[in-house]
Amino acid sequence: MRDKAKPAGETRAADVLHRMRADVISCTLKPGAKLRFEALREMYGVSFSTLREALSRLVAEGLVIAEDQRGFIVAPVSMEDLIDLTYVRVLVERECLALAIEHGDDGWEADIIGAFHRMDRLQTRLGSNYYLSEEWGKLHGDFHFSLVAASGSPNLLEIRQKLFERAHRYRRMSSQFRTKWRAKDVEHKMIMDSVIGRDTAKAQELIERHIRETTENVIKHAGHLFVQVDDERQGRSADVAAE
Amino acid sequence: MRDKAKPAGETRAADVLHRMRADVISCTLKPGAKLRFEALREMYGVSFSTLREALSRLVAEGLVIAEDQRGFIVAPVSMEDLIDLTYVRVLVERECLALAIEHGDDGWEADIIGAFHRMDRLQTRLGSNYYLSEEWGKLHGDFHFSLVAASGSPNLLEIRQKLFERAHRYRRMSSQFRTKWRAKDVEHKMIMDSVIGRDTAKAQELIERHIRETTENVIKHAGHLFVQVDDERQGRSADVAAE
DNA sequence: TATGAGCCGATTTTCGAAAAAAATCAAACC
DNA sequence: GGTTTGATTTTTTTCGAAAATCGGCTCATA
Structure with a gap:
């Protein structure tokens, strides 16, 4: 997963959502890992707000967990x-x-x-x-x-x-x-x-x-x-x- | 539901999420209705990005539907x-x-x-x-x-x-x-x-x-x-x- | 030494302006 | 008359700077 996005038809946030979901499922983003915005921004090549939107959807899907005021982590496994x-x-x-x-x-x-x-x-x-x-x-x-x-x-x-x-x-x-x-x-x-x-x-x-x-x-x-x-x-x- | 929020402990986006979910469920926001940002911004007293975050979660919950590049609507009933x-x-x-x-x-x-x-x-x-x-x-x-x-x-x-x-x-x-x-x-x-x-x-x-x-x-x-x-x-x- | 108040750097959260896209409307053309 | 084309307006989407918050640290005090 590298820099430039390819928002073909779909919205950029939706593109990032797909890629991030795939990365969580494939454990490229490891269970329990802290998701730091700066790193993600570089990883997916989008801004804070766009990231935040994608993360929010993953939260509702149960693949990511939001800790109020303390950012996001990949949902742990147990x-x-x-x-x-x-x-x-x-x-x-x-x-x-x-x-x-x-x-x-x-x-x-x-x-x-x-x-x-x-x-x-x-x-x-x-x-x-x-x-x-x-x-x-x-x-x-x-x-x-x-x-x-x-x-x-x-x-x-x-x-x-x-x-x-x-x-x-x-x-x-x-x-x-x-x-x-x-x-x-x-x-x-x-x-x-x-x-x-x-x-x-x-x-x-x-x-x-x-x-x-x-x-x-x-x-x-x-x-x-x-x-x-x-x-x-x-x-x-x-x-x-x-x- | 009026202007100023009361983000007690939780994040402002989370607060808006709760309020919007309640409003969708209670049909204050009517099924199938187009959700225009300007109106919502006034309704909940938060900015675009914050709204977008709340909406994104509701999308993943199935209460709101995102139509790429054309905004959000309240999930219709049938x-x-x-x-x-x-x-x-x-x-x-x-x-x-x-x-x-x-x-x-x-x-x-x-x-x-x-x-x-x-x-x-x-x-x-x-x-x-x-x-x-x-x-x-x-x-x-x-x-x-x-x-x-x-x-x-x-x-x-x-x-x-x-x-x-x-x-x-x-x-x-x-x-x-x-x-x-x-x-x-x-x-x-x-x-x-x-x-x-x-x-x-x-x-x-x-x-x-x-x-x-x-x-x-x-x-x-x-x-x-x-x-x-x-x-x-x-x-x-x-x-x-x-x- | 233990406790905790207050400060500092790191990180997250929010904001509204700017860019992009879609919708609307009008004039031109078949 | 009806359809296409192009400019204008409205609405959505993205961005990065600014504000808020957290976590750890120091240092004063008991």
Whole structure:
């Protein structure tokens, strides 16, 4: 992420918002890190007010926390949050799946197959370290979204998307520490088949396991990074600052 | 809401955020209304940037919509949104209740009883038109929150809260047009009793009916206000502007 | 030595003017 | 007559300087 912005069509603040969200999710901006305006201004090439606007939206999304009169920090990660997040995601994803399977039409099925193949193809092309790639993360997100896209509930889908992004940050944390990746592609294939086969119970069962196993892997590989919240304002973070 | 702010402890932008959120929810700022900066600046007595920050957060909360390069509007209301919102709320409230009943302790029960009595007392004091009062709306919200406060899932509670506020806007819309109020207090009492009696199934059943009946009443009394989304950008809104 | 009042540098928060973009209106053209 | 083009006005968006606030430090006092 360097100097000059490229505000193509959208507003400059919206551009910064997108970039900052991506940077938080990908842990380029590390959990718990203090966000100093001077540094951010240089990083994204915009002014105070514009930054502040982007930060404010991230606050409302739960990716950044505002401490009144004391600036902003990247939302910390913790074991408790990961576990809670997993719980809520299971609830929401199961419901989304049921709705989508109920309402989905042929076009929806086609989109799923398309999304799967895009993800699968890139995976083959990138080889064993595919999961570190930013682009694969995107396609993986698209695939999971395609499964539930036909749910017909905008409100639920919006909630799902925010939870997914929060979880992606945890996935990303663990992927740095892993040398071998479990057979996700097989899981994805099975989930897709059960969804298109309109087997609601099985699809829900599979997605739940998929989510839970991912969480377990995150805890196993990245659990040591999590902040143990002390008593006072102390528990800054286990890790680095913005720069 | 007039001129000078009272930024007690919190930041001025946070203060404006709270006031604007209340004004959107209470429909002082009408659904679909264009939000012009000059007018808002006068209304809340702060500068452009500060306003923009507050608006940005409301955007992420779904109460305000940003149209790139064309400013902000209050999120419109619609039949479809109300129905979808109701669906999601039922799902979330049921889950929250189950969790709270499972995890709640004595203190939790005491808080519920306290919240109920505060609401009930004000209701008696205000007489037949209690539901128009801003203060009752607050205590009503507090009561419903107390029921689920012990759920132990911060993420789910946060989602619940935002959904509740969105729904409050619809409730508020209909309350203007109603002369008689159904026996909510009896319903609240029954819900409270089943929750404290740890009867999960019954509590879920009652809260679901409570939500659905409220929605039906909103549709009956305020349905005519909803925007029928036309084709193009046209569907401005059925109603008035900020001032 | 412990306590705390007051000052100083660093950082955040607010402001309103300036730049950019969209909307409005009018004249010219087909 | 109706549509396009271009200038003017209104509204939004961005900027960086100025004000407010915080956190740490010193130093006086008990």
